[in-house]
Amino acid sequence: MTTSPAIETSGLAIHFKTASGLVRAVDGIDLTVARGAFHGIVGESGCGKTTLARAIVGLQTATAGSVRILGRDRTTWQRDDRKEFARTVQFIFQDPLGSMSRRQTVGQTLEEPLQIHRLGSATERRKKVSELLDLVAIPSTVLDRLPRSLSGGQRQRVSIARALALNPQILVCDEPLSALDVSVRAQIVNLFARLQAQLGLTIVIVAHDLAIVREVCSAVTVMYLGKTAEEGVSKPLFADPAHPYTQALLSAVPSPDPRIEASRSRILLEGDPPSPLNPPTGCRFSTRCPVAVVQCRTAEPALRLVPHTGQAACHLADSGTHPVL
Numbered sequence: 001m002t003t004s005p006a007i008e009t010s011g012l013a014i015h016f017k018t019a020s021g022l023v024r025a026v027d028g029i030d031l032t033v034a035r036g037a038f039h040g041i042v043g044e045s046g047c048g049k050t051t052l053a054r055a056i057v058g059l060q061t062a063t064a065g066s067v068r069i070l071g072r073d074r075t076t077w078q079r080d081d082r083k084e085f086a087r088t089v090q091f092i093f094q095d096p097l098g099s100m101s102r103r104q105t106v107g108q109t110l111e112e113p114l115q116i117h118r119l120g121s122a123t124e125r126r127k128k129v130s131e132l133l134d135l136v137a138i139p140s141t142v143l144d145r146l147p148r149s150l151s152g153g154q155r156q157r158v159s160i161a162r163a164l165a166l167n168p169q170i171l172v173c174d175e176p177l178s179a180l181d182v183s184v185r186a187q188i189v190n191l192f193a194r195l196q197a198q199l200g201l202t203i204v205i206v207a208h209d210l211a212i213v214r215e216v217c218s219a220v221t222v223m224y225l226g227k228t229a230e231e232g233v234s235k236p237l238f239a240d241p242a243h244p245y246t247q248a249l250l251s252a253v254p255s256p257d258p259r260i261e262a263s264r265s266r267i268l269l270e271g272d273p274p275s276p277l278n279p280p281t282g283c284r285f286s287t288r289c290p291v292a293v294v295q296c297r298t299a300e301p302a303l304r305l306v307p308h309t310g311q312a313a314c315h316l317a318d319s320g321t322h323p324v325l
């Protein structure tokens with residue numbers, strides 16, 4: 001028997017009707033996240049990462065396509081048993097303060113999901129809260145403090161602990177590091193990596209910072225204007241990206257290896273991505289792609305296999321001969 005993936009989206013599209021027209025925020029994404037994976041979703045601001053993440057956890061309704069969680073259709077699962085779904089899949093917001101009540105202490109914040117789900121006696125709940133604090137490595141002295149009196153790093157640790165209160169199997173995190181100082185980002189990344197290994201979690205992390213994803217993720221999806229540009233196993237993908245967009249994103253990231261850093265050529269992406277109100281015809285990246293040919297402006301590339309890595313949506317990314325800028 002094959003086990004179903006943790007997350008599987010099929011033809012997932014989320015379009016917003018606005019006064020200026022239809023915004024195609026997510027426009028046909030087939031995403032597979034394996035159980036136990038640490039899966040990164042990257043791309044420039046506005047490419048649809050948040051919308052995709054919200055649709056996975058059911059905070060956003062899909063215009064078309066489907067989301068399956070652990071093999072079950074998300075819509076019917078949420079309709080049939082919202083509480084069980086919430087216990088299985090948790091979402092971590094970009095801004096930890098915004099997702100917590102300002103008047104609740106850390107202790108109350110952590111206990112609340114247990115109360116809502118009527119789990120354990122008062123004593124058992126207090127024990128669980130102290131285990132959660134241990135899990136995210138913050139001292140119990142913060143229990144009576146309000147979230148806004150904590151440092152950014154501690155606040156994010158509390159929001160992670162809260163998400164773990166119900167022992168979920170899947171964590172979906174929307175830019176969980178962007179509100180943090182650079183100095184504490186590495187600590188929170190390490191915390192995610194430890195929790196993933198220790199608890200066997202499946203983690204999806206949305207980030208616009210490629211360096212973070214390269215460091216910890218086992219798999220990656222690179223998005224461009226609501227679509228998948230490239231996806232696959234992190235290590236080979238970052239070592240030899242097939243899509244010119246991935247190459248350009250990666251060229252902006254400093255390498256810790258001084259030899260690679262010395263020879264790193266920077267590919268400047270000109271301008272902002274085009275608007276999802278009116279995406280370019282053909283390949284959506286063609287208007288900014290340094291190697292685009294005529295075909296790229298007329299025909300939309302399908303995802304095609306890249307040996308040893310995954311798939312890329314580029315006409316020029318034929319097996320073995322993908323474009324190198």
Ligand SMILES: Nc1ncnc2c1ncn2[C@@H]1O[C@H](COP(=O)(O)OP(=O)(O)O)[C@@H](O)[C@H]1O
Binds near residue numbers: 018023025049
């Ligand atoms: N509720 C909404 N109504 C209209 N447009 C939206 C809405 N939410 C997001 N968008 C638009 O969808 C696109 C993708 O947004 P988002 O998913 O937030 O991207 P990212 O997280 O990658 O920055 C953007 O153009 C954004 O302006």
Ligand SMILES: [Mg+2]
Binds near residue numbers: 049050051175
């Ligand atoms: Mg976002």
